Amino acid sequence: MSPKYAKDMPQDFTNRIERVAIVGASGQIGQYITKALVDTGKHTITALTRQGSKNELPSGVKTILVDYNDEAALIAALKDQQFLIITLPVTAPPDTHSKIVKAAAKAGVKRIMPNLYSMDDSNEALVKETPLNASKEGILSDIEAAGCSWTYMICSLWYEYSLAMGPIWFGFDFANKKLTLYDEGTTKVNVTTWEQCGRAVAAFLSLNELPEDETDKGVTVETWTNKPLVISSFLISQKDMFESWKRDSGDRDEDWTIESEGSKERYQKGIEAMKGAQDPMSARMGAAMASFVRAFFPNGGGDYESTRGLDNGKLGLPKEDLDERTAVAKEMVEQEYAAKLFAKMAQGS
Structure with a gap:
């Protein structure tokens, strides 16, 4: 044309x-x-x-x-x-x-x-x-x-949302101060606010x-x-997120229980939970577990700015401050954003 x-x-x-x-x-x-x-x-x-x-x-x-x-x-x-x-x-x-x-x-x-x-x-x-x-x-x-x-x-992946939603998403269980790293927690993925x-x-x-x-x-x-x-805001790993969280919250490594799980093993758990679910919400949680960890497969496509580039510069988008955006996620956690969202979804609204 x-x-x-x-x-x-x-x-x-x-x-x-x-x-x-x-x-x-x-x-x-x-x-x-x-x-x-x-x-x-x-x-x-x-x-x-x-x-x-x-x-x-x-x-x-x-x-x-x-x-x-x-x-x-x-x-x-x-x-x-x-x-x-x-x-x-x-x-x-x-x-x-x-x-x-x-x-x-x-x-x-x-x-x-x-x-x-x-x-x-x-x-x-x-x-x-x-x-x-x-x-x-x-x-x-x-x-x-x-x-x-x-x-x-x-x-x-939406950064603050995914961080605040709970362990199924980015592996952070804030209520129990437990972090599950996918593999070594060093795979960098693109996220956007x-x-x-x-x-x-x-x-x-x-x-x-x-x-x-x-x-x-x-x-x-x-x-x-x-x-x-x-577009993208940050190219970061789970460990990068955790370091930002510690800077914002004052938490130390010893305040948290840190475990690791193979990304592919976790992915399979999510698939099995999705297929074996007895209700739509449980199926969606299994699908979410599989979907989010899939982005963290090493060389699995979660980092797309390195392979295809970004349009940020063409659009004049600013470089954002990671700690500022993590602070937004922290506020969402404190306001029980995830629980409120789940309740809203359960009501079908």
């Missing part, structure tokens, strides 16, 4: 993304994307919120209550939007994403950031062996079949939509048409 240039567009074409719709604007990652977009002051933001939601949104965000099963209402809500961002919880019905995409296409939305906040999907073994991996092919084919383009985000994800989306959507002409070599929204944004 021949390149598109702003100079060739109709006279009323404005070479920037001004109108952005977000599904899940108050969710785990959605709230950070929404805030970052608001902070730019460059966009009119419309949040599509399910009926009955009581979550608050930043000032200036237009809210439209929708029933995701009502296509006509979705089309009306998405009319005139230039870009759609979809973030959905794991409790969302499996066909919700497809319904939103089809409605967006009928409303004339051309560009979509789907509900993919992904690992390094260029590593086939990693993708195949990660139980919680979303079906990228199905999601993207839905978007392409609808005549829209996509840009999703490769950000791997929610705030960095938000900044990445805001920076991306603040670019020109198209190059001005053939001489314009700068990055634009078009640069990532049907390509992922590849």
Whole structure:
């Protein structure tokens, strides 16, 4: 397909993304994307919120209550939007994403950031062996079949969330001060903070939509048409995380029980727990154990910045302070974030 240039567009074409719709604007990652977009002051933001939601949104965000099963209402809500961002919880019905995409296409939305906040999907073994991996092919084919383009985000594991959630995730049992190292705990993996994800989306959507002409070599929204944004906050190991935790908390090695477990053995335990589970939540915990330890397999694809590079520089993303972000995770632990989230998931909300 021949390149598109702003100079060739109709006279009323404005070479920037001004109108952005977000599904899940108050969710785990959605709230950070929404805030970052608001902070730019460059966009009119419309949040599509399910009926009955009581979550608050930043000032200036237009809210439209929708029933995701009502296509006509979705089309009306998405009319005139230039870009759609979809973030959905794991409790969302499996066909919700497809319904939103089809409605967006009928409303004339051309560009979509789907509900993919992904690992390094260029590593086939990693993708195949990660139980919680979303079906990228199905999601993207839905978007392409609808005549829209996509840009999703490769950000791997969310740092503060994964650290605070408990031993199944990064091996930290804070209540009992017990750390399970995967192998020697020295395998480095890419992790990303929610705030960095938000900044990445805001920076991306603040670019020109198209190059001005053939001489314009700068990055634009078009640069990532049907390509992922590849970002990260840190390339770190479990031991790096523990050192950061100790600096923030004042804990010492002797305050903790530190054990090690082979990453492949732990992975197999997770798979067996998932397959033998008697209920959906137990199955998900087994899948989480297998999925998170899989990223820590030595040379297993958890470090993707060394193999494919990052888009951080192109987007002007800042270098973050590890101890500051670990302090955020510490606060989440103290506020019992994981227990509250599990309770919310059990309620299906």
